[in-house]
Amino acid sequence: MSTESQVRADDRAHVFHSWSAQGLIDPLPIEKALGSHFWDYSGRKYLDFSSQLVNINIGHQHPRLVAAIQEQAAKLCTIQPAFANDKRGEAARMIAEVAPANLNKVFFTNGGAEANENAIRMARLHTGRHKVLSTYRSYHGSTATAITATGDPRRWPNEPVAIGVVHFWGPYPYRSPFYSENEQQESERALQHLRDTIVFEGAGTIAAILIETVVGTNGILVPPPGYLAGVRALCDEFGIVFIADEVMAGFGRCGEWFAVDKWGVSPDLITFAKGVNSGYLPLGGVVISDEIAETFRERPFPGGLTYSGHPLAVASAVASMQIFKEEGIIEHARMLGDDVIGPELAKIAAKHPSVGDVRGLGVFWAVELVKDNEKSPLVPYNAAGKDAAPMNAVAAACKEKGLWPFVHFNRIHVVPPCTISVDDLKQGLAILDEALTVADSYTTG
Missing domain, CATH: 3.40.640.10 (Type I PLP-dependent aspartate aminotransferase-like (Major domain))
Structure with a gap:
């Protein structure tokens, strides 16, 4: 059976990753996944709010x-x-x-x-x-x-x-x-x-x-x-x-x-x-x-x-x-957007000055983050390095609580599997709500 150290060593020595400067990354080894979650080798569980690359619509490891x-x-x-x-x-x-x-x-x-x-x-x-x-x-x-x-x-x-x-x-x-x-x-x-x-x-x-x-x-x-x-x-x-x-x-x-x-x-x-x-x-x-x-x-x-x-x-x-x-997955995805994600994100937006806009449908939503009332993006377009620090901090806050987010430029996308349960979805949104206090700390009013 592979160990985390062996997986990490093989990856760093031999895998050439897409869209990456090879010496600046340290990919997290993942051992297993099921439904809306995946686990690293330490046993830490993550709620997959990214559906990997917005493709695990049916969830991980559907039997x-x-x-x-x-x-x-x-x-x-x-x-x-x-x-x-x-x-x-x-x-x-x-x-x-x-x-x-x-x-x-x-x-x-x-x-x-x-x-x-x-x-x-x-x-x-x-x-x-x-x-x-x-x-x-x-x-x-x-x-x-x-x-x-x-x-x-x-x-x-x-x-x-x-x-x-x-x-x-x-x-x-x-x-x-x-x-x-x-x-x-x-x-x-x-x-x-x-x-x-x-x-x-x-x-x-x-x-x-x-x-x-x-x-x-x-x-x-x-x-x-x-x-x-x-x-x-x-x-x-x-x-x-x-x-x-x-x-x-x-x-x-x-x-x-x-x-x-x-x-x-x-x-x-x-x-x-x-x-x-x-x-x-x-x-x-x-x-x-x-x-x-x-x-x-x-x-x-x-x-x-x-x-x-x-x-x-x-x-x-x-x-x-x-x-x-x-299993009615199309209908479930539509319900999640109409009855859970849309209403809950509206509540979150009302609480956080860093949230400029929320938009989406089904299980396909974006939370756009800003730093002031002029709608200035929280980070610049195509931000990298120090410029991307605020979004990196928000993402880190999500991961610390067991939520794996999809982050792009000044947005967090809420894109969990279409099969996610209402309870898991609300748990993830609660973690996102908490993490957005980090984004709020970068706002200037």
């Missing part, structure tokens, strides 16, 4: 999902994508059944970045155009085109990578780039800005508009009423493919199968990963409209992956979706 993977492994571990496979077809059918009515095909990938990469490729081939519009406050993955489409600072050190991506401003009512006074104005002005961008970039050059239905890591920005319908209308008007990135927002996270369902909008392509099987095995994909699928009826799609629709991964997706349905 039915583990059993499904074991059953599939005993039957057939792998078969290449050119063959038909029972679980691959079943997973694709089940995903299509919960997607908007005109999306009936699924291309499987190993994760979200590959999903966005291939969705962009499909859009370009379908339209014969090359440009892709995406927002500044976004993350779409770390592969070549996906990182170029990303708007946040992770793009900067990777440039130049791909061509043809143009960024625009999406709606953000709390920090409106359009100086809006309410959500209606924000929606209208954001759509006018997008229209202007299309016109000045040349509609005939634009293959796709790629947006996160609900922006994830970059703020949990819920689109104001009318915005997504307006994007759909602009895409229809100019012959542009609408790609909804639901890698983080999909599969229960927003209290819906797909977040677009909340607004009754049907994109041309939906990208997914994370929550489809809670990351028990690497899996992502693109749900494809009938019109775009028809483009490739007699024309080969020039893309593929050795592990596309890997039997173990898609078997876990089948089991996951069955569990979602039979």
Whole structure:
């Protein structure tokens, strides 16, 4: 059996970690996990308010999902994508059944970045155009085109990578780039800005508009009423493919199968990963409209992956979706947002001068922290080192009480598993409430 010292030694000697300066990190060794919790080797228990990377929607070690993977492994571990496979077809059918009515095909990938990469490729081939519009406050993955489409600072050190991506401003009512006074104005002005961008970039050059239905890591920005319908209308008007990135927002996270369902909008392509099987095995994909699928009826799609629709991964997706349905997880996530997280965060916001805004839906919420009444962020955009100290202190206060938070820039995201109990959720929110007194100490009024 591995010991903490051996795990730590092997990690530091041989594991190269993503997004990190290798000599400046000291990853915490984790021994086990169950439900909404995980444990380190000292036996310390943490309530997972991050769902790892906002992907453990079904919770850790769900016994039915583990059993499904074991059953599939005993039957057939792998078969290449050119063959038909029972679980691959079943997973694709089940995903299509919960997607908007005109999306009936699924291309499987190993994760979200590959999903966005291939969705962009499909859009370009379908339209014969090359440009892709995406927002500044976004993350779409770390592969070549996906990182170029990303708007946040992770793009900067990777440039130049791909061509043809143009960024625009999406709606953000709390920090409106359009100086809006309410959500209606924000929606209208954001759509006018997008229209202007299309016109000045040349509609005939634009293959796709790629947006996160609900922006994830970059703020949990819920689109104001009318915005997504307006994007759909602009895409229809100019012959542009609408790609909804639901890698983080999909599969229960927003209290819906797909977040677009909340607004009754049907994109041309939906990208997914994370929550489809809670990351028990690497899996992502693109749900494809009938019109775009028809483009490739007699024309080969020039893309593929050795592990596309890997039997173990898609078997876990089948089991996951069955569990979602039979255990009412979508409905539970919606209830948690409406009846627990929303009301409790409103109470917390009223108590703490450091809380500038709370927003979200389902089990997908952000607490935005400020240092004064002018809404100045508690830490600067993309803060690092000493500049990030206030947020690091808040995160440390959470961890000290057994809560593992998701922290990004000046925000704490409340994103526990969609299966979390009301009692565990309230316990976590109480710890967050206490930790925010640390944030309050940095405010200036």
